[in-house]
Amino acid sequence: MIELSIRNIRKRFGKKQVLQGLDITLTPGVYALVGKNGAGKSTLMQILTGILSVDEGEILLNGVKIHPQDSKFSKMIGYLPQDTPIYKNFSAEKFLCYLATVKGVEKKKRLEKVKQSLEMVNLEKNSHTLLKNFSGGMKRRIGIAQLLLDDSAIIIVDEPTVGLDPKERIRFYNILSTISKEKIVILSTHIMSDISFISKEILLMRDGKIIKQGSPQHLLSELEKFVWSVDVTLEELPEIQAHFQTGAVKKVDHYVHNIRILSKIKPHEKAKLEIPELEDLYLYYLDGEC
Known part of the structure; x- marks a missing residue:
């Protein structure tokens, strides 16, 4: 079984410390890198793909120190950027x-x-179709297909479902889930709901650090009794938002709105506890703890 270890990786651009001592070990499965822009996700992926070098730290493959720029390691890496480069007039x-x-x-x-x-990406019936006639989702699947040509052991995917409709997003993630049984799949995303059913672990990144790591179920269990909802009037809404960390606001009727609140204490006498969702996880850890 393949094992990729990242030990105390640091990277600086000028005076800014972009990665601050990352330390993680990955085995086959899907790992979701989640964080705001500037958290360090792209820098980490570019280091693993050999585009950038590290300032400090080391990367180990099955316990042996490697350099991502080395051809032996780079051949094991498959990388799918946001915009899949294709030749439109090729089938x-x-x-x-x-x-x-x-x-x-x-x-x-x-x-x-x-x-x-x-066949793995369900495009065998379109093998002779010109790529310029492919939908956005089909182009993303072609991107995955090219990663499978040389049996890449580590697959890195940057914002894989941007612009895809819900059906194509599900199809795409099902493919990743299938191939991750024997491969390490690292993906970055802002769409939390997509990763709940395929992620082995979620890695929450902020300011160049992994601030939380674990399975979706484990991380959500830590938010039990912290997520609330309450119906409030339009007059009450600004005060709630000013004093508590809040999520989605849904209109109930012309005068009343339902608001989702993250709080360690009961935020309103009429508030009721809710089951935590991945969007709550993002808000709690990446928008500042409540």
Whole structure:
């Protein structure tokens, strides 16, 4: 089983410390990197893909120190940026055959690997369709297919479902869930609801640090008895928002709104406890604890 260890990684840009001593160990499964812009997510992914070097710390693969820029390690990494680069006038099969050649896949195995990759992302029926005719979701699936051509052991995906409709998002994450049984999948996202059913662990990042790490179930259990909701009038709403950490506000009728509140104490005499959701987790830890 593959194991990737990140030990005391630090990275500075000028006077700003972007990563401040990251220390994590990853094994096969999906890890969701969650944080605001500037938290350090992209910097960490660029270090792992060899785009950036580290200032301090080390990266270990199965206990052996490695350098991401080394070709032996870089061949084990598959990277899918937000905007998947494609050749629009290529068919899906021709595009993947071209990439298989670039990746060094043996000639006699290329077509077989291309067909296998297309099947895994459910695009085998579109193998001869030009990529310019693909939907946004299909293009993202082609991006995943090219990661599967050379059996990358570590897959890094940046904001994978931006612009996708709910059905395509579910399909995309199902693919990631399937391939993560034998691979380490690291993804960054702002869409909390998408990661609840596929993430082995959520890594909450703020100011270059991982401030919380754990399974969705474990992290949500820590918020039990901290999440409330209450119906308030429009006149009461500003005062509640001024004194408590608040989430979604839903209109009940013309005069009354239901507001979700994160608080260690009962925020209102009529407030009732709610079951924590991942959006609450984001607000609690990344918008400042209540």
